[in-house]
Every structure is written in structure tokens, then in C-alpha cells.
Amino acid sequence: MENLGSLDNQISEIKQDLVSEFEKQEFKDLMTVSKDDQFDYKQLIKFKKVSGLYLFEIKNKENQDFDMWLSQFRPKWEGLDIMNTPSLKQIRILKHKNTSPTWIPLYIGKSNNLFDRIKGHFVLRSNQRTVGLKLNERVNLKDEIIKISIIKLECTNYSIIAPIAESTLRNRLNPIVGRQ
Template structure:
């Protein structure tokens, strides 16, 4: 068992180093009023995706922006509807108010399908997702999608590690983990 444990440790270290080198590739920007800008045909692969929200420039300080965003995101209409909520610990790690704020990082064997769910799922559907289209208070927001194509036969084993490392580095403000 000791020999196997050493091999697993070596692979674990190699995976961590590889994950540190991963960078998201920007795909597109979209709003709920302009979903045609999403090139769905380019998303037929497995890997990781990042959804960001554009800073609307109403605020100069991240704390002010995040308070207003959280107030809208956690509107009673959307609570307890299989929707992930903002995480205080991750919000606290953001100091600067940048042009783009990381909203959500996820993994999927079919990124195209999962992104479609984040946009089009209905509130009543028990699948967890951002459910952006049904959120009346998010209709005027601009979102950006980025991705990392990671073709691997060991999806279940490696993708969770990559997702966690990138989540810890980028600190998306919404998510379950």
C-alpha cells in the first residue's frame, strides 16, 4: 500500500501544479436580452467554465457593489429555489471593485448544456443553477463566459480538484462549495 500511496501523492502534486497553470479563455459577453451572442457551437466539450458579471459602475467600492448585488440576488422570490447563494467568505476576499466580478465557477462533461441550464432553468426545477433568465432583477446585467477545455478520461477524479483550486484562486461570489 505504501508504494501505491507514494504514486497517488506524486500524481496529486502533479495535478495541483497543472491546475495552477490553468487559465480561462474568454468566450463571450451576453445579457438576457441578447443571448444570440453566445456561440453555443463552440461549447461542445468537457471542462471548467467561469461566469462573471460586469460591474455597472454605480459604485466605487466592492463592499457597496456586493451589498446591493446580494440584496437583489437574495430577493425572497428566488430564495430556496435550488439556486446557489453568495458566500460571505468569498465576498470578503474581494477588495478591489474590478470591471468583471467572478460570479460562478463550475465543471461539466457538457459545458454547452450546463451553461444553457444556468440561463434557462425555471425556478420550480429542482436542478441547481443560477437561473438567470427568470430573475427579473438581473435582466439588465451583462455576463461573460470563459472556459477551459480539459479533455480527460479521468473526469470525475481530476475535475473536482481543478475546480476547487480555481475556485480558491478566483473566489467566485456564488456557489455551493
């Protein structure tokens, strides 16, 4: 166990290198979905068994001040009885005050299978126990436009790297809903 301190220091250095790397990473736009359109999950088939991070953003169609936009969005998000779904996070909402973004970060996640997880955020039913956005159940968001972007994580140590990447990007982008 005398090497433990040395290994711990090496891990700390590697973790800091990963944080630095993911602070610079950008998501690659994958698709835009209008709730009026039927979500075509077939566009995602090529991401079956692909590991990575995903970002859902919602369009601020009228380029409103964030506070005004949020005052209209909040009752839509919270107004339905949907179990096991991420909630609005006030601490991250505050990071968007006094802004007027075109795209508002909604949710960041990670998965070993981007296809299944992204599809799940649309098709999960309101009463299912699996946590998800359950977007098809949110009929009051039918006029919204959702953009999905990804970062592939092609690595052997996914279980170590993905949580660091997700946390770093969450802290940078401040998605307004989440479990954490």
C-alpha cells in the same frame, strides 16, 4: 494491499502536480451576455459533449468599490424565491474586500457537456430541482452583463481531474456564489 501506501503516495504527488498546473491555468473568454439580449445558446453548440470548467463573471459596470457593488448586488441575488440555486458565500466574498475589479467572479462549475450545463444556467426555471444560476428567471439582474469563460478538459480521467481543477480555481478566484 502492501502496495497501497506506495500508490497513495503516487496519487498524492499527481494531485499536487494537478493543483500546480491549474493554479497557472486561465479561462478563455467565450461570450458576453447582456440580460437585455436574449441568450443565444447556438453560440455554444460547438461545446456539446466537450468536457471542461466554466466561469461566470458579472461586470462591475461603474467600477465601484467591491463592498459598494455587493451592497447593491446582494438584494438582487437573494431577493427572489428561486429554489436550488447557489447562494452567496461570505468566506469568498471577504477575499474581494478592498478591491474594485471590473469583472467579479460569480460562479465556477465543471461539466462533461459544457453546452448543456452553461445553457442550463440560463434556461432552468425557478422551481426546477436541478441546481443552477437560473439567470433568465432573475429579472432583477436584467441590467447586468455576464461573461462566460471556459477551460476545456480533454482527458481520459475527467472524473479525477475535474474536481481538483474546479477546487483549485475556486480557491484562486473566489467566485461569490456557489454550492461549496
